[in-house]
Amino acid sequence: MGVPLQDEQELRDVNERLIISSLHEQAAAEASEGQRRQLSALLEALHEGVVIADGDGRIVMLNAAARSLMEIAPHASVLLDDLTTLDYRRLDGAPLLGSDHPLTHAVRGEEVADTDVLLVWRSGEVRRVVVSCTSTRDDGKVTLAIMVLHDVTGAHQLEERLAQAERLAAIGTLAAGVAHEINNPLVYVSANLELAVEAIRAFRDQSGSGLDGEIEAMLQDVQLGAERIRKIVRGLSTFARPGRRATERRRCPRGAGPIHRHGLQGGP
Numbered sequence: 001m002g003v004p005l006q007d008e009q010e011l012r013d014v015n016e017r018l019i020i021s022s023l024h025e026q027a028a029a030e031a032s033e034g035q036r037r038q039l040s041a042l043l044e045a046l047h048e049g050v051v052i053a054d055g056d057g058r059i060v061m062l063n064a065a066a067r068s069l070m071e072i073a074p075h076a077s078v079l080l081d082d083l084t085t086l087d088y089r090r091l092d093g094a095p096l097l098g099s100d101h102p103l104t105h106a107v108r109g110e111e112v113a114d115t116d117v118l119l120v121w122r123s124g125e126v127r128r129v130v131v132s133c134t135s136t137r138d139d140g141k142v143t144l145a146i147m148v149l150h151d152v153t154g155a156h157q158l159e160e161r162l163a164q165a166e167r168l169a170a171i172g173t174l175a176a177g178v179a180h181e182i183n184n185p186l187v188y189v190s191a192n193l194e195l196a197v198e199a200i201r202a203f204r205d206q207s208g209s210g211l212d213g214e215i216e217a218m219l220q221d222v223q224l225g226a227e228r229i230r231k232i233v234r235g236l237s238t239f240a241r242p243g244r245r246a247t248e249r250r251r252c253p254r255g256a257g258p259i260h261r262h263g264l265q266g267g268p
Helices: 005-044 062-068 079-085 102-107 151-209 211-238
Strands: 049-054 059-062 113-118 126-138 141-150
Touching: 049 062, 049 102, 059 079, 062 141, 079 102, 102 113, 102 126, 102 141, 126 151, 151 211
Parallel strands: none
Antiparallel strands: 049 059, 049 141, 113 126, 126 141
């Protein structure tokens, strides 16, 4: 006995709905898989390291930048402990324990915003990393924990070099000022010392006094000291103006007077 026409139509309708539903599910699965592939490709292309763990702490995603930064082989399977037991340190050098690791906080549902840490490689090289972590929840339970790592070692080193250059520039400016302030009176001191020595020699030749010879020797010692100061000033000038030859006057202008008991005659 055949199937009634009405029942046969209903059966066809049911089968058609099942086929359509199956096609929709397949299309949705294919679309979801396509989106996952696109998301994976996007994460792999990022310069920042990205680590994704599920609510139970299983690592479900680790992009190429994160593997490179953490010295993990491209296709090696990774556990949470593999990441949290790396040699992380605080900026003061104190070890960062696994329980304090930013990803551990994220798995617990705690937010971590722009935390600077040090990551020590097996070679001993130290990388400075800014870490941020967040999590997603479903009915109050953590479903995904996401950690983003940004290697700022190069930028930090550049900042340090710029700061050092600024300090050196400030020291150079100070050295130039000190050299100028010392050099001006030193010119008069050196010139008047030379005049005094010449005067003592002339007087000694005329009088034959031995005392004048002693005074000349003392003045010559002072001249040696002034010459040492002049070399120091020249060094300061060279440091303040690298690549330039420091110029300085060894004698005072013509017409400067001799030394007096209470100071210099004339002024710079």
